[in-house]
Amino acid sequence: MKDLKVILPVAGSGTRLRPHTFTKPKVLLEVAGKPILGYIMEEIINLPISEAIFIVGHFSDQIESYIKSNFNVKSSFIVQKEQQGLGHAIYLTKDYFKPDDEMLIILGDTIFEVNLNEIIKSRISLVGVKEIENPSRFGVVKLEKEKVTGFVEKPKEFVSNLAIVGIYYIKQPHELLNGLEEIIQKGIQRKGEFQLTDGLQSLVEKGYKIDIFPVKGWFDCGKPETLLTTNQHLLEKYYKELKKEDPLIIPPVFIGEDAVVKRSIIGPHVSVGAFCRIEDSVVKNSILYTKSSVLMSILSDSIIGESAIIKGVFQSLNVGDFSQTIQKHET
Helix, strand or coil: CCCEEEEEECCCCCHHHCCHHHCCCHHHCEECCEEHHHHHHHHHCCCCCCEEEEEEECEHHHHHHHHHHHCCCCEEEEECCCCCCHHHHHHCCHHHCCCCCEEEEECCCEEEECCHHHHCCCCCEEEEEEECCCHHHCEEEEEECCEEEEEEECCCCCCCCEEEEEEEEECCHHHHHHHHHHHHHHCCCECCECCHHHHHHHHHHCCCCEEEEECCEEEECCCHHHHHHHHHHHHHHHCCCCCCCCCCECCCEEECCCCEEECCEECCCEEECCCCEEECCEEEEEEECCCCEEECCEEEEEEECCCCEEECCECCCEECCCCEEECCCCC
């Protein structure tokens, strides 16, 4: 009997999102009131999967606790002790797959809008792609006469504008894992890492068919500016209408449990975590994490860490958990 197993690589250290990833994994950072990983899991639990396999690294205990506390799904957690690339991360699941199983890989730091139930009905392997202007930062798919002929990781010269967005449905996981094993044994690395695109290339070279599917809604959460852009989109999608009118709250906004807002203008595009305090301030296009305080400030395009205190500030900020930014102004 075929089992569908989902692999979620969530071992990345999230260096571009520091200081927030000094205290928590990137995939548990919140956008529009929910962790990035939560949006992905809500899509996965609607699928007929037999197991979710997490490749973890930094703060693995936080990820395991979050999954077990919030989702009723069989889960396994594999520690990637060294960051040796996505290909290596997928290879670590080799003992979890039987020859007839099927594999769905979803990168844990990307929020997407696609019907996965339709994807897993395919008779051949599929890779999600999106047409972009500058594909050099991504793996890309090569096409010839609408047929997938290969994969290239972060090409220096133009090969294709079809960027791989981080969703892979693999009908032959055993063959993919064997190909990755061969690549690792031979030490074939690109930019110091073992690449999943090389494993996919090996499938094509062995004669296995792989097709592509378009992903229109694709939201990268890897940098502060893209995290804020994703927050904007999700607020527009889920919180455009307020349950009660408040002339000082400009939707879309998310305001968490027991947050206190006094004499302040909030919005648009603001996520306020639980137990936050905002007084005598103006806040727009920002994310405030749990228990943070913003007092007598004007903030825009900012990310404020958990339990941080901001007072008398009139600028964009990106500050971590428990930090204090207090400025005195002469009268």
